[in-house]
Amino acid sequence: MKPIIKYPRQEYLARFSGETIDIGEVINSKIPVKASIQVDTLTHHTLVVGSTGSGKTHTVSIIVNELVRKTSKYKVLIIDWHGEYMKLINRAEYLEPRRMPLNIIEHNNIYEFIELLQDSLGLTPPQVYILEKIFENKKYMINNIYDLRNVLENIEDQGSWFRESRLSLLRKISPLTRDGLREVFDAYKDKIIDYINICENPIIIDASRIQDPYIRRIYVSILLKKIFKEAVKRKVWSRNKLLVVLEEAHNVLGRNNYIGIVARMLSEIRKFGVGLVIVSQSPSQLVDEAMLNTNTKIIHSIKSLNDLEVISKSLYLPLNIEKIIPYLDVGEAVLYTRGLKKPVIIKVKEI
Numbered sequence: 001m002k003p004i005i006k007y008p009r010q011e012y013l014a015r016f017s018g019e020t021i022d023i024g025e026v027i028n029s030k031i032p033v034k035a036s037i038q039v040d041t042l043t044h045h046t047l048v049v050g051s052t053g054s055g056k057t058h059t060v061s062i063i064v065n066e067l068v069r070k071t072s073k074y075k076v077l078i079i080d081w082h083g084e085y086m087k088l089i090n091r092a093e094y095l096e097p098r099r100m101p102l103n104i105i106e107h108n109n110i111y112e113f114i115e116l117l118q119d120s121l122g123l124t125p126p127q128v129y130i131l132e133k134i135f136e137n138k139k140y141m142i143n144n145i146y147d148l149r150n151v152l153e154n155i156e157d158q159g160s161w162f163r164e165s166r167l168s169l170l171r172k173i174s175p176l177t178r179d180g181l182r183e184v185f186d187a188y189k190d191k192i193i194d195y196i197n198i199c200e201n202p203i204i205i206d207a208s209r210i211q212d213p214y215i216r217r218i219y220v221s222i223l224l225k226k227i228f229k230e231a232v233k234r235k236v237w238s239r240n241k242l243l244v245v246l247e248e249a250h251n252v253l254g255r256n257n258y259i260g261i262v263a264r265m266l267s268e269i270r271k272f273g274v275g276l277v278i279v280s281q282s283p284s285q286l287v288d289e290a291m292l293n294t295n296t297k298i299i300h301s302i303k304s305l306n307d308l309e310v311i312s313k314s315l316y317l318p319l320n321i322e323k324i325i326p327y328l329d330v331g332e333a334v335l336y337t338r339g340l341k342k343p344v345i346i347k348v349k350e351i
């Protein structure tokens with residue numbers, strides 16, 4: 001049973017510059033005040049955490065809807081892990097992954113592709129070696145994942161270690177070539193960047209349509225890599241910014257299973273106008289970069305001691321706020337963002 005909790009009388013000391021979006025109200029403040037986030041802060045990344053059912057998806061939807069209502073400066077892409085956003089986002093463009101297929105083998109970026117497979121499929125050094133040798137050999141014309149599978153099936157073994165590693169590599173790659181995935185991983189050219197640029201409304205990519213979470217993770221990682229690389233290479237979102245919502249972020253930014261290229265880009269990507277909203281149930285499972293590189297933090301109710309400890313340490317939370325976090329009601333959260341002197345407890349508004 002929830003104990004009776006006395007919320008502290010809150011002093012709201014804020015100094016914002018530029019445009020802001022309102023996401024709710026400060027609870028128990030001396031005078032009624034809106035809980036706001038500076039629009040410019042969004043490219044400095046946002047972390048939204050909380051136990052299941054605490055209100056994360058709802059809060060992210062409010063941020064997106066308010067942002068789109070307030071300014072046309074941002075494009076929005078939601079990578080929807082569980083397919084929860086469609087009904088919550090105003091005027092969203094909804095896409096299944098097979099309508100946004102990815103060209104996963106890019107010859108000018110082959111080592112990055114191998115690294116990404118290494119992280120997402122858990123490849124061993126011999127398996128990485130085999131992939132490098134295959135791609136370095138001009139004899140093989142590999143344009144898609146099916147060509148790669150063919151080469152792996154037919155390449156001559158150079159000893160027993162090679163055979164063993166080749167076969168287990170084949171077992172890891174084969175799920176990507178299953179029926180129904182051809183449209184997802186076999187694009188001649190990626191359409192995602194052009195689509196983001198022409199689309200006026202928030203885009204939701206419903207990753208949950210890829211049923212196997214192992215393959216979903218690979219799709220999401222490759223999608224993020226494409227967006228980040230494009231931002232760095234062409235500075236496409238330097239003026240028109242892009243907000244990317246990454247649900248269930250521990251799947252690609254998990255402490256023990258992160259995708260290296262995505263984690264590394266967290267600190268860099270803001271310079272190129274891309275802001276991430278990292279959403280997860282468990283902050284303690286996330287790589288340190290996710291805590292360090294997020295300027296805005298929204299913490300819904302958290303029950304686990306490990307998670308509480310990570311949050312308290314990174315925000316220097318005062319004890320009277322820290323001890324309330326496990327008992328916050330659905331939709332209530334601790335907000336800390338640039339422009340606020342100290343974290344405040346808020347009630348996120350209804351949709």
Ligand SMILES: Nc1ncnc2c1ncn2[C@@H]1O[C@H](COP(=O)(O)OP(=O)(O)OP(=O)(O)O)[C@@H](O)[C@H]1O
Pocket residue numbers: 050051052053054055056057058059281330331332347348349350351
């Ligand atoms: N601020 C709010 N005002 C009113 N209702 C809310 C608010 N926040 C969340 N809810 C309701 O609480 C329920 C759970 O919210 P939500 O799905 O956002 O939680 P969650 O943390 O994303 O859960 P999960 O981790 O399971 O996806 C939903 O029915 C939602 O409509």
